[in-house]
Amino acid sequence: MTMAIKPKHQRLVLILIALAALIGAGLLASWALRNQASYFFVPAQMVSEPPAVGQAIRLGGMVEKGSVKTLADGVTTTFIVGDGKARVPVHFAGILPDLFVEGSGVVAEGRLSADGTFVADNLLAKHDENYVPRELKDMSEHQAREVVAETTGGGA
Amino acid sequence: MIAELGLAALWLAAALAALQLVAGILAQRDSGASLAMLARPAAIMQGLLAAFAFLMLLVVFAQTDLSVKLVAMNSHSEKPLIFKLAGAFGNHEGSMLLWITIMALSGALIAALERRLPEKTMLATMAAQAFVGLGFYAFLLFSSNPFERLPQPAPEGMGLNPLLQDIGLVFHPPTLYVGYVGLSVAFSFAVGALLTRQVTPDFARAMRPWVLGAWIFLTLGITAGSYWAYYELGWGGWWFWDPVENASLMPWLAATALLHSASVLAARDALRAWTIMLGVIAFSMSMVGTFLVRSGILTSVHAFAVDPERGTFILVLLTIYIGGALLLFGLRAGTVSEGERFSVASREAALVFNNVMLSAILGVVLLGTLYPLVTEAFNVRVSVGPPYFNPVGALFVFPMILVMMVGPLLRWRRDTISRLAKPLALVAAAMAVGLLLIAVLSPVGILPLLGLVLSLGLAIASLMPLRGRKLRLLPIATWGMIMAHFGIAVALFGMASESAFSQEKLAAVKVGESASVGPWTVVLADVVPTAGPNWTALEGRLLVSYKGGTAKEIDPQSRNFWAPPQETTESALVTRWNGQLYAVVGREAGPGRWQLRLWWKPFVPFIWYGGVLVALGGVLALIGRVAADLKRRNVKSRSALRRTEKAA
Structure with a gap:
């Protein structure tokens, strides 16, 4: 190699290259984060400021009582996620998570399709007492009670 | 009584850590300080006491002593013994005790074995290890005491999260923690070397x-x-x-x-x-x-x-x-x-x-x-x-x-790239052929494609250091490096292949019907109820055959635990040299129909084979380094001996 670096400056050059690479990585990461992070929506937001069709997002809310239906193929489930202000129909092909229950919270990962249904790739339900999706934990404080009250007609 | 013994051992260990810290600091001023002599024994005792405390925690869990809060919160009398024991660290307090135990034991190990560092650096290192340890002792004793008693013993424990009731819990957390916390030694070495201004090749060899x-x-x-x-x-x-x-x-x-x-x-x-x-x-x-x-x-x-x-x-x-x-x-x-x-x-x-x-x-x-x-x-x-x-x-x-x-x-x-033209050209050619083959045979996404090609190149290149060497004379540590780098190639190949070629099938089938995924045919032979020590389950009996070969039975389950009440899905796997079939049984979808989710994942086990190879490479490197070090020490002591003999 003919690239000659003045030996005196080698340490400085190394530091500069390392810094440049790390700052580059940081900038790239923050740019990618802004574009690739999937935003969390509640049903009310889905109506007031809907995401772009096809953009990966998470939808969180309560599974409306009586809305869960299995289609004829036996593996596609449809249900409605609501927060008391709005209702979003969800379409999910797959095995339902163990704690997916009507009237309980769910976070669906997926995207809005052109016809207004939300197509979920993955459902996160409450795992156990200790594991609640982060978004739902907040919800249970702010909204859950009224949501449950509304969707169950004041029961619970 | 046993819980109190554990707690007492923890307090004693913390006190010894404080002593170790003081001894290490005082010795920096005056290396002859009498306290300096105490640092090593203190570190060793501290390790033993922490290990004893951890043992006591295992005992209360084995006995399901429900007067101990942690046991009542996380265990259950009907759990198999192995999960009672593993449950000791399947919770916050227990895992922090495991953390501090490993930290203290690593400190004890350096105190017992490390003789290469200058004494001052060594004492500073042990002081740093004790200083970090003290913080975690405080955390454990003041905010996460694992031995806390209940005012009234609970009638029954609340059980362990069923997802954790698996043999994985026995191995995964302790192994990970040894690695995680073992790095505290590197931290203490670095701090010790900085404090005593001893950043030398010897320091690197010791660390x-x-x-x-x-x-x-x-x-x-x-x-x-x-x-x-x-x-x-x-x-x-x-x-x-x-x-x-x-x-x-x-x-x-x-x-x-x-x-x-x-x-x-x-x-x-x-x-x-x-x-x-x-x-x-x-x-x-x-x-x-x-x-x-x-x-x-x-x-x-x-x-x-x-x-x-x-x-x-x-x-x-x-x-x-x-x-x-x-x-x-x-x-x-x-x-x-x-x-x-x-x-x-x-x-x-x-x-x-x-x-x-x-x-x-x-x-x-x-x-x-x-x-x-x-x-x-x-x-x-x-x-x-x-x-x-x-x-x-x-x-x-x-x-x-x-x-x-x-x-x-x-x-x-100093080297020249041109010296390596031949081997590098070979690797590049292999990668180009691989790229063409994959692109022609089955188009895959750009990331998996690059992953596959690079794994091929790395697999070949990682063996190149063997070229022209007498294999018997190659140092063990070099074998370690080759194996670890090859392991990275293997793991990368598994990851890329999984993401490029996985096939998935989701179906609702009646008993007697079949579904197929990739080269596999899966027949749902039966669905039967079954039970374990603390769960009941619905078990799918699946007859699976690869490319029409002889059928093999696998039994995925959907389990219901009652303490705490929770459902889990237990997948069933068939491993072949070229991949894995992964089957999960879901809910009943209408009368007599069951949901099945199947994956065919070509070469997916290579991910973990690769991980194991990387670790084995590390083991070889460790053996090589330690052996070389012992040899050097032997030679040194022999020549010192000869010198003293001559002088005499």
């Missing part, structure tokens, strides 16, 4: 086996954890970019970089300040990981309990240790004189490049993990997953792998 040891366990722990998540969660994935997975990956990245920069320091006396920096960063990442997991600010399956007080406590510890160590580094880095120089084409330069790439990947993972916390502060809730981590990570992983092919072939200090 390297300890880092290697921790790194081997960390590698195994991550590999085991990935496989555990793969078969236990029933989602078919092997890495979810869950904050906790990231928390174990980050120290691994830093430790990997540290291992390589330490070998540059040991062999060539270059990269002094950088090696110290990495020593600090590696364990800092372990602590950041613990903070993320234990504070509950990021929820995941690993977060046992959410308690803001604990989060604050760990945050304070983090600030003191990481901040303190970085401050010390900032103050002393200027006094660490520059090491030997090297040219752009040299093994040092390749290692520097890979170190920078590893650090960049570490940065990418760290930013992605913390980003949801940052946006949360602005009331925007996001989650960051594969669409971010995979491409951005690959952007740094792929160049790193290219340089990994060349680096081991280069000579130290």
Whole structure:
């Protein structure tokens, strides 16, 4: 190699290259984060400021009582996620998570399709007492009670 | 009584850590201080006492002593003994006790075995280890006492999360913790070397086996954890970019970089300040990981309990240790004189490049993990997953792998790329052929395609250092490097293949009907109820055959635990040399029809084979280094003996 670096400056050059690479990585990461992070929506937001069709997002809310239906193929489930202000129909092909229950919270990962249904790739339900999706934990404080009250007609 | 014994042992261990700290500090002023003699015995006793405390915790769990709060909260009398024992660390308090036990035992090991460092540096190192230990003793004793009694014994325990009731719990957390916490030794070494201004090749040689040891366990722990998540969660994935997975990956990245920069320091006396920096960063990442997991600010399956007080406590510890160590580094880095120089084409330069790439990947993972916390502060809730981590990570992983092919072939200090033209041309040709073949045969996505091609290139290139060498004379440590690099190629191949060629089938079938996925035909023969010690289940009897061959029965289950009440899916797997069939049985979809989810994942086990190979490479390197070191010591002592004989 003919690239000659003045030996005196080698340490400085190394530091500069390392810094440049790390700052580059940081900038790239923050740019990618802004574009690739999937935003969390509640049903009310889905109506007031809907995401772009096809953009990966998470939808969180309560599974409306009586809305869960299995289609004829036996593996596609449809249900409605609501927060008391709005209702979003969800379409999910797959095995339902163990704690997916009507009237309980769910976070669906997926995207809005052109016809207004939300197509979920993955459902996160409450795992156990200790594991609640982060978004739902907040919800249970702010909204859950009224949501449950509304969707169950004041029961619970 | 047993719980009180454990607690007493913990307090004693903490007191010994304080003694060790004081002894180490006083000895810096006056190396003849009588207290200095106490540092090593104190460290060893501290390790034994912490281990004793942990043993006592195992005993109360084995006996299901329901007057101990932790047992009542997390165990159950009807649980199999192995899960009672493993349940001791399947919770916050127990896992922190495991943490401190491993930390104390690593301290005891350096005190007992490490004789290469100058005594002052050694004492400073032990003082640093004790200082970090004290913070965690305080955390355990004041905010997470595992031995706390209940005013009234509980009638029955609340049970252990069924997802954790798996043989994976027995191995995964202890292995991971040994790696995680074992890195504390690197941290203490770095601090000790900075305090006594002894950043030398000898220091790197002394530190390297300890880092290697921790790194081997960390590698195994991550590999085991990935496989555990793969078969236990029933989602078919092997890495979810869950904050906790990231928390174990980050120290691994830093430790990997540290291992390589330490070998540059040991062999060539270059990269002094950088090696110290990495020593600090590696364990800092372990602590950041613990903070993320234990504070509950990021929820995941690993977060046992959410308690803001604990989060604050760990945050304070983090600030003191990481901040303190970085401050010390900032103050002393200027006094660490520059090491030997090297040219752009040299093994040092390749290692520097890979170190920078590893650090960049570490940065990418760290930013992605913390980003949801940052946006949360602005009331925007996001989650960051594969669409971010995979491409951005690959952007740094792929160049790193290219340089990994060349680096081991280069000579130290100065070399020319043209000397390596032949072997590199061979590797490049193999990659080009691979690229063409895959592109023609089955078009796959760009990332998996590059992954497949690079894994092929790396697999060949990693064997190149064997070229023209007498295999019998090759040092064991070199075999270790070759095996570890080859393991990376194997793992990368598995990852790329899984993402490129996986096939999935979702179907609702009646008993007697069949479904097919890839080359497999799966017949649902029966669905029967079955029961275990603390669960009942519906079990699917599946007859599976590969390309119409003889059928084999596998039995995935959907289990119902009653303490605590929870359902889990137990996947069933068939492993062939060329991949794995993964089957999950779901709910009843209408009368007599059952949901089946099937995956055919070509070469997926290579991911974990690769992980094991990498760890084995580490073991070989460790054996090689320690053996060489013992030899050197023997020669030294023999020549010293001869000298004294001559003098006499």
